[in-house]
Each structure stands twice: as structure tokens, then as C-alpha cells.
Amino acid sequence: MNAYPSASVRARRHWPAWLRQVDWVLVAATALLVAFGFIALASAARGAPEAEGLLRTRTLHLALGVVALVVAASVDYRWLGGMALVIYPATLLLLLAVLVGGEARMGAQRWITVGPLGAFQPSEVAKLAVVLTLARHLEVVRVLPRLRSLVPFVLHVALPMILIVRQPDLGTALVLAAILAVMLYVAGARLADLAGLAAAAAAVTPFLWPVLHDYQRRRLLAFLDPGGDPLGAGYALIQSKIAIGSGQLFGKGLFAGTQNVLKFIPEQHTDFIFTVIGEELGFFGAVALLALYLVWLWRALGIAGGARDRYGALVASGIAGMMLFHVVVNIGMTVGLMPITGIPLPLVSYGGSSLLTTLAATGVLLGIRMRRRPS
Amino acid sequence: MTAAPWSPRVARLGLAAVVLFAVLAGRLWSLQAIQGQYYLELSEHNRMRDLKVPAPRGTIYDRRGQPLVSNRAAFTVSVLPMEVRDPQRLAETLSPVLGLARADIVARIDAGRRRPFEPVLLRRDVDQTVLATLEEHRLDLPGVLVQAEPVRAYLFGSLAAHALGYLGEITEDELRARPGYRMGDLIGKTGVERVYDDVLRGEPGRLQVEVDAVGRPIRVLGRLPARPGRSLVLNLDAALQAVAEAGLRDRSGAVVAMDPRSGEVLVLASAPSYDPNLFSGGIRAANWKRLIGDRRLPLLNRAAEGTYEPGSVFKIVTGLSALSEGVARRDSTFECTGALRLGRWVFRDLAAYGTVNFIRGVQVSCNVMFWLLGRAVGEAHLARYASGVGLGQPTGIDLPAEASGFIPTAEWKQRATREPWYPGDTLNMSIGQGYVLVTPLQVARMVGAVATGDRLVRPRLARRVLGPDGAEQQAFDPRDDPIPLAIPPEALRALREGLLAVVEGGTGRAAAVPGLLVAGKTGSAENPRGIPHAWFAGYAPADRPSLVVVVFVEHGRRGGEVAAPIARAIFEAARPMLLTRAAGPGRP
Numbered sequence: 001m002n003a004y005p006s007a008s009v010r011a012r013r014h015w016p017a018w019l020r021q022v023d024w025v026l027v028a029a030t031a032l033l034v035a036f037g038f039i040a041l042a043s044a045a046r047g048a049p050e051a052e053g054l055l056r057t058r059t060l061h062l063a064l065g066v067v068a069l070v071v072a073a074s075v076d077y078r079w080l081g082g083m084a085l086v087i088y089p090a091t092l093l094l095l096l097a098v099l100v101g102g103e104a105r106m107g108a109q110r111w112i113t114v115g116p117l118g119a120f121q122p123s124e125v126a127k128l129a130v131v132l133t134l135a136r137h138l139e140v141v142r143v144l145p146r147l148r149s150l151v152p153f154v155l156h157v158a159l160p161m162i163l164i165v166r167q168p169d170l171g172t173a174l175v176l177a178a179i180l181a182v183m184l185y186v187a188g189a190r191l192a193d194l195a196g197l198a199a200a201a202a203a204v205t206p207f208l209w210p211v212l213h214d215y216q217r218r219r220l221l222a223f224l225d226p227g228g229d230p231l232g233a234g235y236a237l238i239q240s241k242i243a244i245g246s247g248q249l250f251g252k253g254l255f256a257g258t259q260n261v262l263k264f265i266p267e268q269h270t271d272f273i274f275t276v277i278g279e280e281l282g283f284f285g286a287v288a289l290l291a292l293y294l295v296w297l298w299r300a301l302g303i304a305g306g307a308r309d310r311y312g313a314l315v316a317s318g319i320a321g322m323m324l325f326h327v328v329v330n331i332g333m334t335v336g337l338m339p340i341t342g343i344p345l346p347l348v349s350y351g352g353s354s355l356l357t358t359l360a361a362t363g364v365l366l367g368i369r370m371r372r373r374p375s
Numbered sequence: 376m377t378a379a380p381w382s383p384r385v386a387r388l389g390l391a392a393v394v395l396f397a398v399l400a401g402r403l404w405s406l407q408a409i410q411g412q413y414y415l416e417l418s419e420h421n422r423m424r425d426l427k428v429p430a431p432r433g434t435i436y437d438r439r440g441q442p443l444v445s446n447r448a449a450f451t452v453s454v455l456p457m458e459v460r461d462p463q464r465l466a467e468t469l470s471p472v473l474g475l476a477r478a479d480i481v482a483r484i485d486a487g488r489r490r491p492f493e494p495v496l497l498r499r500d501v502d503q504t505v506l507a508t509l510e511e512h513r514l515d516l517p518g519v520l521v522q523a524e525p526v527r528a529y530l531f532g533s534l535a536a537h538a539l540g541y542l543g544e545i546t547e548d549e550l551r552a553r554p555g556y557r558m559g560d561l562i563g564k565t566g567v568e569r570v571y572d573d574v575l576r577g578e579p580g581r582l583q584v585e586v587d588a589v590g591r592p593i594r595v596l597g598r599l600p601a602r603p604g605r606s607l608v609l610n611l612d613a614a615l616q617a618v619a620e621a622g623l624r625d626r627s628g629a630v631v632a633m634d635p636r637s638g639e640v641l642v643l644a645s646a647p648s649y650d651p652n653l654f655s656g657g658i659r660a661a662n663w664k665r666l667i668g669d670r671r672l673p674l675l676n677r678a679a680e681g682t683y684e685p686g687s688v689f690k691i692v693t694g695l696s697a698l699s700e701g702v703a704r705r706d707s708t709f710e711c712t713g714a715l716r717l718g719r720w721v722f723r724d725l726a727a728y729g730t731v732n733f734i735r736g737v738q739v740s741c742n743v744m745f746w747l748l749g750r751a752v753g754e755a756h757l758a759r760y761a762s763g764v765g766l767g768q769p770t771g772i773d774l775p776a777e778a779s780g781f782i783p784t785a786e787w788k789q790r791a792t793r794e795p796w797y798p799g800d801t802l803n804m805s806i807g808q809g810y811v812l813v814t815p816l817q818v819a820r821m822v823g824a825v826a827t828g829d830r831l832v833r834p835r836l837a838r839r840v841l842g843p844d845g846a847e848q849q850a851f852d853p854r855d856d857p858i859p860l861a862i863p864p865e866a867l868r869a870l871r872e873g874l875l876a877v878v879e880g881g882t883g884r885a886a887a888v889p890g891l892l893v894a895g896k897t898g899s900a901e902n903p904r905g906i907p908h909a910w911f912a913g914y915a916p917a918d919r920p921s922l923v924v925v926v927f928v929e930h931g932r933r934g935g936e937v938a939a940p941i942a943r944a945i946f947e948a949a950r951p952m953l954l955t956r957a958a959g960p961g962r963p
């Protein structure tokens with residue numbers, strides 16, 4: 001290879017066939033999003049004593065995530081579908097384990113401690129597990145143009161959802177609902193039936209109100225009336241809007257934000273990381289980030305459309321739905337369009353389980369693409 | 376390529392994604408391009424104030440629900456560093472009004488420059504005339520803020536001051552050691568205010584307001600409510616505490632009263648005392664100098680931090696070790712001839728009591744008997760039993776800076792003085808002289824161990840933690856961790872009989888209360904600093920002990936004459952409580 005001075009075209013021709021099948025656009029979008037996250041994290045944590053530790057941990061998580069991505073891409077995704085009967089109960093057990101023996105942080109019991117890697121959040125992994133198993137379920141059991149035919153799939157998702165709500169992690173539970181809706185839609189469910197499901201969910205919601213934790217109710221109320229909220233949940237929202245708005249078109253420049261000193265905005269390096277990007281990189285930086293997500297989604301949906309089989313298409317669209325929901329809800333929350341539900345911005349927010357899951361999901365996408373229908 | 380059946384639906388999903396992202400981008404445009412200037416002004420220009428909303432500190436109650444410490448409304452003067460163009464001039468104007476040094480004001484403003492939006496505190500709890508003066512000169516004082524802030528109020532002044540403690544501004548060292556605190560925070564410096572600072576302090580809130588060009592608030596942008604501190608219920612009994620402090624009057628000394636079954640501390644008094652209210656708004660230099668310079672050491676908590684020679688009170692240890700080791704029994708007889716010859720030396724007693732049995736020897740506090748017992752047991756056993764009943768070690772009470780006291784051993788003496796342990800040292804030790812040093816609290820714990828006979832409790836001031844709604848959040852039960860004690864029953868019986876005899880017709884007669892069986896031991900401890908210390912350590916009712924009282928009067932001369940009457944006053948005041956079991960100081 002070294003003998004040829006003009007590089008890429010020739011080199012590519014010598015790549016092994018499977019490497020040529022890799023969706024490099026998706027890989028690049030993923031890498032750029034991760035890079036965005038690193039910069040934002042470095043800025044958010046700047047000056048804080050824990051900054052170096054956060055970056056080091058992030059690097060470790062990234063390394064693990066890349067391994068997960070490569071493994072997920074190499075394994076034949078159809079084999080994953082065959083494992084559904086193992087994956088599904090294992091996920092439920094893991095979620096149960098969190099409730100029984102998990103570690104509580106910030107009022108929620110979401111973590112399991114795993115040795116030197118620190119704490120691990122099974123609800124993140126559960127999202128991918130639900131996509132993989134629900135796709136299998138939808139492959140085996142047909143969706144019929146009848147509302148009743150959707151019930152088994154609703155139950156399939158409801159079980160892990162209930163366990164996650166109990167933690168309590170309302171945001172991630174809602175992600176599962178979004179995954180269900182998207183996958184049912186792609187599987188051919190009638191829009192009328194999906195609307196029926198939504199209506200049923202809306203009808204049940206008032207009964208859930210007493211089950212919700214105090215802070216969850218407060219957040220929902222704060223969304224409706226942030227300025228007049230006397231209980232403080234509106235505080236984060238206003239801070240977040242001031243930070244993003246003050247970035248104006250071009251931003252205050254990297255590491256030049258004034259609002260994003262760790263304490264000012266709560267949970268800044270996790271759920272509110274977008275405020276750092278909005279403040280320091282401005283409208284254009286924020287839109288560039290959105291564009292990267294759009295590219296990612298475009299590739300994911302393209303992979304779904306071109307998948308060799310129904311299972312691959314369902315998995316790919318489930319993953320795309322998961323990403324879409326995360327991005328819209330997280331960014332929507334920081335700009336005041338969505339209630340504060342506390343779900344991370346995939347690939348960008350600090351959080352090992354989320355990064356690991358999203359990279360593994362990206363790997364699954366790459367694997368589906370490598371085994372796509374011959375065009 | 377033929378389109379798969381799912382393709383159209385996947386494509387429509389893509390369309391939905393584009394629409395949703397367009398909405399997000401539109402919102403960003405509206406926030407950043409259209410309203411960007413407004414938010415920028417809010418964030419960078421001086422149109423936003425980030426104010427700390429102080430959290431009211433939790434109330435401290437006595438065991439009967441009587442509030443001892445609460446808060447009162449006060450005003451705090453602070454300054455916004457970014458508003459101050461000429462700190463020197465501002466300091467010049469403020470210095471006489473606030474009574475602060477000019478350099479001090481300038482230093483505080485400069486220290487706050489790093490966070491220019493946050494007010495720097497200058498003086499807490501200013502009075503009405505200061506407020507009026509500031510209001511009058513408002514236009515000449517840009518950046519000066521007056522905020523309402525609750526200030527600690529000690530409702531009974533100096534009562535139980537050493538147990539309660541006082542507040543002070545956090546120091547750099549404390550700031551480093553305790554995350555979550557901030558410069559200018561008030562923190563408990565001593566007493567339960569310090570030990571339970573986490574419980575009492577709460578979490579300050581924040582208020583962000585948009586202000587106009589002259590700094591008047593236009594509207595509230597964000598609000599993070601303060602979380603008030605939790606309340607603390609103590610085991611102290613304010614009424615008994617008052618009796619104890621009245622008993623000490625103007626003397627220096629300490630009183631401890633404790634339930635020997637549980638370790639609940641009902642009285643913890645130290646005299647002379649001070650008024651912790653002096654510290655509430657930040658103590659003035661003159662007051663601080665006066666307290667620190669007072670040779671009677673009013674800030675010293677004599678009950679827990681002062682170590683003193685126990686004198687004859689230590690005979691409880693000597694008697695206990697002799698009885699337990701089989702060196703003496705109840706009816707063993709001793710010749711109290713008034714002196715004991717040891718080689719060339721003659722140790723002299725106060726008086727000759729003739730032939731006594733153990734009970735009589737305790738009753739009259741016959742030195743000769745205890746010398747003989749101590750010599751027979753040996754200094755190693757004395758030290759072992761002293762440690763066994765908790766002397767020479769912290770009691771573990773919930774107070775900071777508790778002293779250990781000291782129990783000497785032969786090796787220690789060799790090391791420290793390069794002299795061997797002489798038989799005379801053993802004799803001195805057996806009557807609580809020489810090197811032995813104890814705190815009144817340790818003595819109370821020791822007497823409690825004799826009274827119950829089976830446990831060494833951990834004295835506790837805190838009883839319960841109450842949430843802001845008044846519901847119990849935590850209960851401290853000291854009975855959970857007493858150290859079990861194995862004293863032979865016949866040794867206990869003889870010792871208790873002796874202690875009862877002390878009050879019934881011996882040196883402790885002045886502690887007797889009609890209708891209540893009181894047992895105890897007096898002490899007059901010689902010390903290198905002057906007149907002997909007076910001690911009384913006892914318990915009641917002797918048949919079912921539920922209250923231990925220890926009185927220590929520094930240089931009070933005679934335990935039986937000075938300390939015992941104070942103990943009597945406390946037993947008398949507590950008598951109704953001690954006689955009605957149901958309302959007794961055990962856990963109701």
C-alpha cells in the first residue's frame with residue numbers, strides 16, 4: 001500500500017470487503033458528536049476540582065464504548081434476535097436488582113456498583129434490550145389492523161417500563177414508550193390504533209399522578225408556569241434559557257461562558273450540557289450540533305430502509321426512534337419547549353451507561369448496514 | 376432495488392425528524408437571535424442579582440419541649456463588589472456607621488471581586504439607627520444592600536451556654552474541611568451547635584432578580600427556596616439546669632446530671648458562663664477580647680474540657696478494685712489511726728476514726744483505709760479499674776473538644792519523669808491525688824456505672840431530630856451502645872452501702888433530701904494551684920438509680936460543705952420526677 005503515493009481511492013480499493021461496507025458517514029457523525037461532548041464537558045467542569053477526574057472517566061467510558069460498538073457491529077444482529085428470550089428476562093432481572101440493591105443518588109435508585117468502573121445504570125441498557133427483543137416479537141407475531149393486536153407489544157414494553165418508573169426514572173420510561181410507538185408504526189400498525197394507544201395512555205395518566213414523586217410533579221408544573229413557580233424547579237429552566245439565549249448567534253467563545261460555572265445550572269455536565277454549547281458556541285454551534293444529529297438519524301433510517309430483513313429494519317428504526325426522542329426531549333427541555341424530565345443528550349452528556357448504550361446501538365446499526373440487501 | 380414494504384413508513388419517520396429539528400432550530404433562533412440581546416444583558420450586565428436566601432437554623436429544645444435556641448429577625452448589611460467603583464471611599468463612609476475597620480471593609484470587597492454578582496457580607500444584625508443612616512445616604516452608597524436574615528437567639532442567655540455552643544463565621548480551615556459551606560457562612564463553633572451543625576443549618580436558597588439601572592428589583596427571574604434547618608431536641612432539662620447554675624452562683628465549677636441507665640444528660644453546667652447571643656451577629660472585637668482575656672476562662676466548658684484532681688471521689692475506684700480483687704470485704708476491719716507509716720515517710724490523715732469496717736471507712740472517707748487498700752491492690756489494678764469505669768478517656772459525649780483526663784501508670788512515670796513508681800505514688804493515687812486527672816463528665820459516667828452496676832453509658836445531649844414539619848426524623852438512643860461492665864455483685868453491694876452511708880451520716884450529709892434515698896461520695900482535692908477543689912458525686916434513688924449528679928467547685932475547699940448542697944438542690948428539684956416512675960427521665 002505504501003508504494004502508492006496518491007492515497008485514499010487506491011487504498012480503499014485494497015480494503016477488505018467488510019470494511020468497505022462500514023457506513024463511514026455514520027461513524028464520522030458519531031465521532032463528531034462525542035467530540036462536541038468532550039469540549040462541552042471540559043468547559044462545564046473548568047475550574048472545578050473534579051474536572052480532571054471527569055475527563056479521565058469520560059475517556060475510559062469512551063474506550064469501553066468503542067469496544068462495545070465494534071463487538072455489536074461484528075455480531076450478526078439476527079443472532080441477537082434469536083437471543084431475545086435470554087436478553088429480555090435478563091434485563092428484567094437487572095432492573096429488579098437495581099430496585100432491590102441499587103445505589104441511590106439524588107433521590108433516585110438507578111445505579112448498580114460494578115467494581116472499579118463505578119456505578120452502572122441498567123435502565124440505559126434496557127432501552128437497547130427492548131429494541132432488540134421487541135423487534136423479534138414484532139417479527140414473530142404480526143401486527144394486525146386491530147387495536148387489540150397491539151396489546152402483547154404494549155405488555156412487552158410495559159413490564160420494564162414499570163420497573164424503571166419505580167426507580168424513579170420517568171424520562172427513561174418515556175423513551176421506552178417512544179420506542180414502542182416508532183417500532184409499532186414501522187411494523188405496520190394503523191395510525192388510528194396508535195392514536196388509540198395514546199388516548200389510553202392519556203386516560204391512565206391522571207391515575208399516575210399520585211404515584212409520581214413530588215419533584216416529578218413539581219417539574220411538570222414548572223414546565224407549565226416556570227416564572228411563577230415558587231418551589232424552585234423553574235430555576236433551572238430560567239438559568240438554562242439565560243445561558244443559551246445569551247450565546248446569541250456566535251456564542252461567547254469556547255470556555256468563555258459565564259453562566260456555566262458548574263454550580264449555576266444544576267446537573268450541568270449531564271442533562272443540561274446543551275446549555276454550555278448554546279452559550280459558548282451560539283446559534284450556529286447549536287444548529288451544527290442539531291445537524292450532526294440529523295445526519296446520524298438520516299443514516300440510521302437509511303439503514304432501516306435498506307435492511308436485509310424485517311428484523312433489521314425494526315431494530316434500526318427503534319434505535320433511530322430512541323435517538324430522536326432523546327435529542328428532541330433533552331434539547332427541548334433546555335430551551336423551554338419540553339418539561340424537565342432528566343434524560344441525557346446521547347453521545348454528548350456525561351454519563352457512562354448512556355454513552356456505552358448509544359455506541360453499542362450505533363454498532364448494531366453498522367452491523368445491519370454491513371449485512372444489508374445487495375443493491 | 377425494490378423498496379421494502381417498510382420503506383415508506385421509515386421515510387415518513389425521517390420527515391417527522393426533520394420537522395421536529397426545525398422546531399428546535401426555530402426556538403433556538405428565537406432565544407439566541409431575537410431575544411439574545413436581552414438574555415445577554417441579563418447574564419453579563421449588571422441587571423441580575425444573585426442573592427442568597429438564608430435558611431433559618433433549626434430550633435433547639437430541651438427534653439420537655441421548651442425552646443432554648445431559636446431565631447429572630449435581623450438585618451444584614453452587605454455590598455455588591457461590582458457596583459463599587461471606589462472601595463476606599465465607600466469604606467470611609469461605612470466604617471463609622473457599621474463599626475468596622477476601614478481596611479477590613481476594603482479587604483472584604485476585594486475578596487469578593489471574583490464573584491462580582493454575589494453580595495459580600497459586611498455586618499450581621501445591625502440595629503435600627505444603622506438602618507436609618509444607611510437609608511438616608513442611600514444614593515452615596517452604591518452597591519450597599521440591606522437584607523433580612525434570621526439571627527440566632529439564645530432565649531435564656533447564658534443558660535447551658537457550654538452545652539449549646541455559639542456560632543461564628545466559617546474560617547478558611549473549616550471551609551476546606553467541610554464541603555458544601557461557603558465563605559461568610561455561619562457555622563457552629565462549639566457545643567451542639569457545632570456537633571449538629573449539619574442537622575441545624577439547612578440549605579440556603581437563591582433568588583435571582585432583574586434590577587433596573589439604580590439597582591431596584593423589577594422582577595424575580597428564578598427562585599430556589601431555602602430549606603430550613605431541622606430542629607434538635609436535647610436531653611437537657613432547662614429547669615434542673617437553672618437550679619444547677621443558680622447553685623454554682625459566682626463560683627467556678629461544673630455540674631453534670633445524667634440518667635445512668637441511658638446516658639441522657641439532663642444538666643451540663645459550667646461556670647462562669649457567657650452569653651452566646653454576643654456571637655449571634657458576629658462577635659464584636661471588644662467583647663471577644665473580654666471573654667478571651669478573662670482569667671476565669673468563661674469559654675472553657677469545665678464539665679467536659681476541664682481536667683481536675685478527683686481527690687476522694689477516686690476512692691470509688693480504689694474501693695471497687697479492692698472489693699473485686701478480694702482484698703477487702705464489707706466487714707473487713709481497718710485501723711484508722713490518723714496516719715500511715717511508709718518507710719521513712721508518714722502519711723497523715725485529717726483525723727483518726729478508730730477501728731472501722733469498709734462501710735464506715737467509706738462513710739468518713741478514711742484515708743488510711745484507702746491507702747491500705749490501694750497498696751494491697753497495687754497501682755496497676757487501680758489504673759485498670761479506673762479505665763474500666765471510664766476515667767482517663769473521653770466519654771464520647773456529643774460535644775467537640777472533650778478532654779481525656781489522665782490515669783498514671785508506672786511505665787508512664789518512668790518515661791516522663793525518669794523516676795520509678797514509688798509506693799508513695801500508689802498511696803497518693805488511691806485517694807485520687809498525685810497524677811490522676813478527670814473531667815466532671817467522666818466522674819458522672821463512673822458513678823453511673825456503679826449505680827447501674829452493669830454498663831458504662833455514653834453520655835448524650837441530643838435526643839431527637841425533628842424535621843421542619845415537626846415530625847421525628849431521627850432518635851438517638853444512647854442505650855444502644857453502652858459498654859457492658861462485669862462487677863461482682865457483692866463488691867457492688869458493699870460499695871453502694873458505703874455510698875449511701877456517706878449521705879446518711881457521713882461526709883455527704885449536706886446532700887440528703889428528705890424522702891429520697893441519696894448515695895454519693897464527697898471529695899476535697901488538693902491541687903498545685905491553690906485551695907482544694909470541692910467534689911460531690913452521687914445518685915438517687917439509691918435503690919433504683921435514675922439520676923446521677925456530679926458537682927465540681929474549683930477551689931471550693933470542702934466537698935461536703937460546698938459541693939454537696941448544690942447536689943441536694945438538684946436532687947430536690949428532680950424529686951417529683953424521680954419518685955413518679957412513669958414521668959421519670961427514662962425514655963417515656
